[in-house]
Amino acid sequence: MPSDLAKKKAAKKKEAAKARQRSKKPEDANEENDQAEPQENGADSNGVANLTKELDEFELRKTEARAVTGVLASHPNSTDVHISSLSLTFHGQELLSDTSLELNSGRRYGLIGLNGTGKSMLLSAIGHREVPIPEHIDIYHLTREMAPSDKTALQCVMEVDEQRIMLEKEAERLAHEDSECEKLMELYERLEELDADKAQMRASRILHGLGFSPAMQQKKLRDFSGGWRMRVALARALFIKPFMLLLDEPTNHLDLDACVWLEEELKSFKRILVLISHSQDFLNGVCTNIIHLHQRKLKYYTGNYDQYVKTREELEENQMKRFNWEQDQIAHMKNYIARFGHGSAKLARQAQSKEKTLQKMVASGLTEKVVNDKTLSFYFPPCGKIPPPVIMVQNVSFKYSDNTPHIYKNLEFGIDLDTRVALVGPNGAGKSTLLKLLMGELLPTDGMIRKHSHVKIGRYHQHLTEQLELDLSPLEYMMKCYPEIKEKEEMRKIIGRYGLTGKQQVSPIRNLSDGQKCRVCFAWLAWQNPHMLFLDEPTNHLDIETIDALADAINEFEGGMMLVSHDFRLIQQVAQEIWVCEKQTITKWNRDILAYKEHLKSKIEKQAHDI
Template sequence: MLGSVKRKTNGFSDIYVADVTKELDEFELKKTAARAVTGVLASHPNSTDVHIINLSLTFHGQELLSDTSLELNSGRRYGLIGLNGTGKSMLLSAIGHREVPIPEHIDIYHLSREMPPSEKTALQCVMEVDQERILLEKEAERLAHEDSECEKLMEIYERLEELDADKAEVRASRILHGLGFTPAMQRKKMKDFSGGWRMRVALARALFIKPFMLLLDEPTNHLDLDALFHKIFKRILVLISHSQDFLNGVCTNIIHLHNRKLKYYTGNYDQYVKTRFELEENQMKRYNWEQDQIAHMKNYIARFGHGSAKLARQAQSKEKTLQKMVASGLTERVVNDKTLSFYFPPCGKIPPPVIMVQNVSFKYSADGPYIYKNLEFGIDLDTRVALVGPNGAGKSTLLKLLTGELLPTDGMIRKHSHVKIGRYHQHLTEQLDLDLSPLDYMLKCYPEIKEKEEMRKIIGRYGLTGKQQVSPIRNLSDGQKCRVCFAWLAWQNAHMLFLDEPTNHLDIETIDALADAINDFEGGMMLVSHDFRLIQQVAQEIWVCENQTITKWNTDILAYKEHLKSKISDDK
């Protein structure tokens, strides 16, 4: 679902909007039908804080949450984290659909997808989201023409005044400006924007209607977004993000979904890591002390339980102490999250030059603007480049030109006759056969691998184990679908990896595993990513795509990030 909100107008029960966009698609309906949620509201029904106890959530019979508590307090911004497949998106979706007992006076907006391409401008898309204002304006116009029901017309005008209806365009424009839209871009059609910019328009819609509870599932990573949230959003925000930078900049609290429970930490992501480490260190000290005590007492009981009367009494005393310890509950051993080790197989050597770009220019249509002009560069198997630059500058376009998916308008791209290129992109999961299991899908793609057990081992390297390997792909989380795509990509045995936003929907542990695999890979790599941490881990060069050309950035990605921040400040 793109974004939905449920809200009632003050005193106008005949004007009611349950969804501000479109009907749920068939897949979303199936997901909702396959989900079971139970929970009890423990906070006061009129409170602006939400406290739900005994919360359980199952999906296709798999228990994702079990008898846990959901605590969301007004004025807090929560980062929801946890491994792929643990149920983060499912929980947000259940809250967004009011399958948990959220009080009616708390309106909810759930954002999980960018705006679709259309003829509407960015400004129109933002303004049209406030259905209450639009319907009230239409009703006022109708009543004014009919010249009747003056009392009701005055009520509508009063409500429009409360909504600051006359300032709607100014407010929408200000929000878009905060997300990086110039006045000219605000009047540009949605069909002319890249996916990243369309996601920002969707986010602007959410901020425009100011819901009491805003749910964001993998929002676009924009450098100044943290400042925007501090300034604009003062209610309840819950977001899922793979970006440590974003979690650090935005969040006041972290919710960790682990072992079917929700655990709460105060502070941003870095503070969560520090606190969790200290808690687990103390937990292990307590666990080890208890286990030493238990071993000592058991040993004493075994040795002296049948000895002299005095020793037997002492043994019985220790046995009672041991029973009390067990009855009061022993400290559990800390179980660390499963670590993955992604793997890109050896690709062999190809002598340079592998790909040569000679005087290449490109535009999408004959009368359209040039995306690139007169590009000249070469890439080889030792290339480790991150492409950065503003959304819409042509980063993904460049990768498509290099693979041959797009042809240059002018110039030539020469490729070694034996080079194999593997491209990962944001929409790769849409090409999966959702009715097949990951195991059957991979066996279909790679029929030369005859043994199922061998394929099971291959898929297991990408974090898909047990039932996940044989369940229909449609039942997997977005992050698990991405892992299927990485398994598929790796076994193409490519010489060059072109990775376009590979971290979308991946948890932080999986991103680290991907970084290790890229660093161990013996071929070349070009990366498009908003994840500065991944770029810092794997890129040896930074290329800036901007103003129809490509220039090498002479220092590291952190310096580039600071450069962008200062540029944004100057623009404002």
Template sequence: MPSDLAKKKAAKKKEAAKARGRTRKPEDGVNGDAEKPEIQENGAAEVNGVDSLAKELDEFELKKTEARAVTGVLASHPNSTDVHISSLSLTFHGQELLSDTSLELNSGRRYGLIGLNGTGKSMLLSAISHREVPIPEHIDIYHLTREMAPSEKTALQCVMEVDEERIKLEKEAERLAHEDSECEKLMELYERLEELDADKASMRASRILHGLGFTTSMQQKKLKDFSGGWRMRVALARALFLKPFMLLLDEPTNHLDLDACVWLEEELSQFKRILVLISHSQDFLNGVCTNIIHLHQRKLKYYTGNYDQYVKTREELEENQMKRFNWEQDQIAHMKNYIARFGHGSAKLARQAQSKEKTLQKMVASGLTERVVNDKTLSFYFPPCGKIPPPVIMVQNVSFRYSENTPYIYKNLEFGIDLDTRVALVGPNGAGKSTLLKLLTGELLPSDGMIRKHSHVKIGRYHQHLTEQLELDLSPLEYMMKCYPEIKEKEEMRKIIGRYGLTGKQQVSPIRNLSDGQKCRVCFAWLAWQNPHMLFLDEPTNHLDIETIDALAEAINDFEGGMMLVSHDFRLIQQVAQEIWVCEKQTITKWSRDILAYKEHLKSKIDKQMHDL
């Protein structure tokens, strides 16, 4: 028989576990405590005021929530750790995104949520995190939506403060330590802190930040001194540190370099509860996911296995479906033909025709197999640019640093690029990949040396801030006609925009109502119509769906000009790059093998670093 002390300890542990479930609230202002703005996630609010961008984003999110209507019924047991919602429907501004489908999320599974841009993937995550679907209260949800706001706190402080219960218990233990009469209660608190691994909290937070690219000194830097991309990494570190029961991540690799992507893939592949992940990277989905949810034709369809397994299973299912569809259509055609020919013939033939008519009616009543409807395919297009004799751009003994007080990013660079160039730039964040593209376009000037460009060369640079130049109140059609007034006919411009996957209402809706992926397509249409000789693409896959990335890869391969690419998408690099240049240690080195060998090299490097920590 267990002793009273053992029973008491077990009861305490149970209570501690319950407390964790109650108090560990997500801090994105979605499922957290609205009365405490200082702990709302991603810097949505800070005690000493909110920056205007965060305010704007909050208002935008509120408007989205108000324009959204969600219905659904909890089908799983209220105390279950699995979530099953039946009869799920979701509309946004009256447009139906999901219709009478089911949401099934089981504990221990890692789901990749995929589907075309604009079908409602991010909207679904937002609805889940706002608990607009009936998710039991004991399941805490953390939805990573945006970067932390600038503040005086260090990166390490921001990660550690996220664990409310641990902080609360540590403060209480500190208070009780000075009171002799509270010895028993203090022991209970220490027990609960031990469960939360409190003494290792700092080490764990530091390890996560290190994995996401923060050096020891960077972890002590104030958040206000970081760019938005780095503050996004802090927000991601908070999510990983907290270990919520349900973690919702929307394109978590968008602000990461290849090193951090490899680390995050490894980290998320160990997640033990419920993970729902939107990602455009097939490689990342393969490394992380145990299941795939495909949002297609307003339904959620479920597949076991990673992305490659999903593709294989879907192909097999669709092949069988089409075989069944074709067989049924043949049977129907044959029966209709027989009925038409013999329905009014001799009594015997007429009886047979009537029998076939009944069989046909039964087939229709029991439901016919539908024809397979494939995802819309699109083909990006970069117009012919004409020939320019090499060298198009010459880099001669170039060194660069941002100021005299900062270290050199590059020293003594020597290379040339021309219209045959197909290069992917890789290397850790801060090594100067984007800086190099800015030097080549002339946006930055070398500190030493010279960059010579052909007098007629036109460079088109795509970067992740390009969407900021869009005029949100204009439609894509109006915006493109304003940018390219030489195209007079609306129909001609409609065709141009259509090449980039924007069709019908999307062409005439205000740009602000488009999804992030659709806004990126407007940018690609704008960029292509500049008719550049060289494409400089800095993270072009952010927010694009997998089908669009494949279309982009095809267009790059068909393009007759040169291309330099910065991307964290291993598959895109594999599809389009003929050379891989590593930007590191103030120089550029050519990698002799392919990008997958480079990924293995990064894995080994990261394993060694983590082992040494």
């Protein structure tokens, strides 16, 4: 039966190949002009080649510095993956110790844990097959953006010949095993999805969901910035639908619209998904299970992030009750033994009995005390008062060049030290552009921006880590940036406020995780003592605990704040107003951010219906 089916599929693939050739004709590109900001990565092929080579070498160094051991505990033909005795070290530092990795088909896992505990390292080890995962389970690990090339975004997503060949080989192998009929049918289903007659429509739908207009889908990859090429790589991962999909912070380069679309898309992923994300909202929407990396062990919880929090609290409460009861019993027995161990024969016998009971309790293993993650307290120093208006925007219009449409027209508003605004809206509508205009990094095409002569603005953006000197330690870097702080111990305390402690303060910055590098940037930013915080995607690479600490620090800060973020929860925590940047203007949203999310969901559903 399977072999007949294989013949039919082979015939169908020949037809599909012809259709694939037909589908390569470019569509009419006279679509509306995309308003995305000019791209930072130009078409300098030498620079790109060098950067790609550096990234490859960096990844190779990481792989060489990593040591992984583990034993496959599940059946080699199973679609579930169970690895026992899993240990992982990096540069000799133990990140995982004798734990188990359990990934079951049909489950979507959120991998959480503090910055620097090894989440990305574990995903990388799985992606490189450094753990014994059976060959029939294909893995797609989204690590970096697509390299610039002359191919269009649509072509790059559909170009999956390698994946198709691998699936065909596996189907051929299974066709001779009658017991594997169900698995074979699933492979044929996946091959059918990759065939050209359906592929272009699927690829176009995915790109559209991630913010690509029809015109952008036909644009060459070399004309996109790194952030947009990362979206193409994500689209490709979703198009392939691998058996195991590994995503490390997939929302980092997305706006709120694309985050909502991706959440809806991943909800229906049928195989194995492992996802690292700092967004509780996103984890709640996507995950069926949570894996908590804590104290070098992987701990498993059923349900989404909120369910994990509830279950963990209940387990820890019960654990502490058990711990306290045991400690009371031990104290009572020790006290009895000390008082009556040398008394009358009867009391001495009772004391000896209690001593044996105590020894049995210790031998059978005592309940451990709950060790909570260290809580952080970010800090933005007092900035003093400046009388309003701090910044006035008067009849401002802006466009990047004479050949591009306006990003903004006739803006009028003021911001003061009590301003707490979140900027939302689709990519290319100008959220980051507005912050650059207010900073003075860009000049208005028309109109005027007036700033108080004494105002200091601190802008955090996702490229800030590029200014760090990677060979210096955080301590050396901060001492260099702030020479007025003479004492190392004082600077150690300052850096410690941002969650960098012990060895992390004196290790080269290049050896820190992305999240730890971001913390160095926050320490640097805070000690500029700004009156206004302009935060452009500040949550990228931060863990959930650090984001909460950042939210508390923003709420305690006495200056003003403007925020661009795809993290609904952070916006909910710190923003008093929501401004929608769209259609060349700014409009105040009169409801909360969760109502805005529902508005985006409705918009996505309508667009999907219209396609």
